[in-house]
Amino acid sequence: MNTPDEAHVELRNLRVTFTGGKKPVEAVSGVDLRLKRGEVVALIGESGSGKSVTLRSLLRLHPAARTRMEGEIRVAGHEVLKLGNRALADYRGKVASMIFQEPLLALDPVYTVGQQIVESIRRHEGLSAAEAQKRALQLFERVRIPSPERRLQAYPHEMSGGMRQRAMIALALACQPQLLLADEPTTALDATVQIQILLLLRELQRELGLSVIFVTHDIGAAVEVADRIAVMYAGRIVEEGPAATLLRSPRHPYTLALLRSRAHGALEKGARLQTIAGSPPDLTALPKGCAFAERCPQAHAKCLDERPDNTWIDTAHRARCWLVSEPATA
Numbered sequence: 001m002n003t004p005d006e007a008h009v010e011l012r013n014l015r016v017t018f019t020g021g022k023k024p025v026e027a028v029s030g031v032d033l034r035l036k037r038g039e040v041v042a043l044i045g046e047s048g049s050g051k052s053v054t055l056r057s058l059l060r061l062h063p064a065a066r067t068r069m070e071g072e073i074r075v076a077g078h079e080v081l082k083l084g085n086r087a088l089a090d091y092r093g094k095v096a097s098m099i100f101q102e103p104l105l106a107l108d109p110v111y112t113v114g115q116q117i118v119e120s121i122r123r124h125e126g127l128s129a130a131e132a133q134k135r136a137l138q139l140f141e142r143v144r145i146p147s148p149e150r151r152l153q154a155y156p157h158e159m160s161g162g163m164r165q166r167a168m169i170a171l172a173l174a175c176q177p178q179l180l181l182a183d184e185p186t187t188a189l190d191a192t193v194q195i196q197i198l199l200l201l202r203e204l205q206r207e208l209g210l211s212v213i214f215v216t217h218d219i220g221a222a223v224e225v226a227d228r229i230a231v232m233y234a235g236r237i238v239e240e241g242p243a244a245t246l247l248r249s250p251r252h253p254y255t256l257a258l259l260r261s262r263a264h265g266a267l268e269k270g271a272r273l274q275t276i277a278g279s280p281p282d283l284t285a286l287p288k289g290c291a292f293a294e295r296c297p298q299a300h301a302k303c304l305d306e307r308p309d310n311t312w313i314d315t316a317h318r319a320r321c322w323l324v325s326e327p328a329t330a
Contacts (some may be wrong), residue, residue: 005142007036007310008035008036008037008179008211009034009213009247009251010033010034010035010072010075011031011034011071011073011074012071012072012074013030013031013032013071013072014028014054014057014070014071015028015030015070015071016050016062016068016069017054017067017070018053018062019066019067019068020063020065020066022280023284024068024284025283025284026283027050027283028054028057028235028287029234029236030156030235030287031050031070031235031236031237031281032300032310033237035179035211037178037209038203038205038209038210039212039227040097040209040212040213040224040225040226041226041228041229041230042215042216042229042243043214043215043216043232044211044215044216044218044219044220044222044229044230045217045232045258046233047217048237049280050136050232050234051232052184052215052234052319053235054097055181055215056098056183057073058080058213058279059096059179059181060083060088061082062073062261069098069329071080074180075091075095075096076179076277077093077186078091078095081282093123093124093175094124094126094175094176094177095177095179096177096178096180096181097172097173097180097181098172098180098181099169099172099181099182099183099185100185101183101187102253103165103167104156104161104164106168107167107171108156109156110152110155111155112152112153112155113151113152113156113167113171114133114136114151114153114154115130115176117136117139117152117171118132118133118166120171120174120175120312121135121136122168124174124175129173131239133152135174136152136174137149137174137315138204139170140166140170142170142173143167143169143173143200143204144323145163145166145170148212149277150248152250157278159191160186162189162193162196162197163253164264165185166197167187169185172223173204173208174210176208177210177216178210178211179210179211179212179213180210181212181213181215182201182213182214182215184215185197185201185218186198186216186221188216194221198221198224198225199224201214201225202224205225214228214241218262219258219259219262220262222249227242228240228242228243229241229242231246231252231254231255233254233256233291233292234292235279235283235286236320237320238252238254238319238320239252239254239319239320239321240316240317240318240319241257241313241316241317242316245316245317246317247259251297251313251327252292252320252321253292253296253297253321254296255319257276257295258276260274260308261274262275276295277295278294278295281294287304288306288307289303289304289306290303290304290307290308290320290322296324298323300322301327306322
């Protein structure tokens with residue numbers, strides 16, 4: 001287990017509650033997560049499990065008037081939940097930066113991509129317009145955008161999906177952040193471009209020594225880029241460990257169900273994919289026991305009545321499950 005003094009990024013008992021509706025929605029319920037410098041962690045799970053909410057909390061992107069955030073977020077020595085407006089503006093982009101899921105929506109349509117990157121560089125680095133333009137060109141070359149001089153003058157809608165995502169990566173890296181947050185950066189891309197973007201991200205991460213939190217639905221993508229995988233369900237991390245360990249020996253029935261619900265080489269032609277029965281619980285009225293119990297084929301009375309705490313299988317692998325003493329089975 002990482003100790004606090006080793007952590008470059010640390011979330012302690014993070015809770016995020018949205019208060020704008022009829023009932024409060026606790027989208028993140030007590031998340032603990034640590035990253036060492038230069039480490040890549042993938043957050044996986046179904047839609048609504050709290051992955052993107054957790055990620056955006058690291059930049060405090062949720063509307064303050066309708067969101068209650070509790071716990072601690074520390075990034076490279078910064079107490080993120082205590083930052084004032086000016087300090088928060090300095091932190092975003094320079095210390096931590098994000099690659100959004102859909103760059104066409106994240107990029108401003110009325111400015112060229114080059115103008116947006118130059119603006120960010122000048123804001124955080126204090127460079128002249130000419131120096132910032134030169135760095136923007138270098139970034140486009142680094143992320144392998146063809147004809148980079150011409151592409152800098154393009155508006156977001158004039159670029160293909162793959163080129164926009166590369167431009168989004170260049171923007172995220174423009175001010176040399178220490179933490180890179182990637183929110184499903186390949187979801188809207190075709191399979192060939194997805195692989196290219198994943199390989200590019202992993203190459204840049206190693207080259208720049210970045211800490212990365214990568215959100216994805218795709219376990220295959222997580223394995224390609226991540227050192228560790230954290231599985232989220234109903235706002236909690238239900239299992240976390242080295243990527244190879246979770247693939248080889250999952251200890252939570254939900255992790256096993258996710259692994260079995262994907263297409264892979266061992267699936268016989270014409271065979272049906274396994275599915276996870278039922279639906280995720282209502283976050284406004286979470287059950288008192290394990291949130292996955294009603295969908296779990298191995299659940300027993302204790303699972304319905306008592307919420308399991310983290311159990312450490314070894315120094316790097318933990319799970320929230322009463323059956324954790326034995327590998328999860330169907």
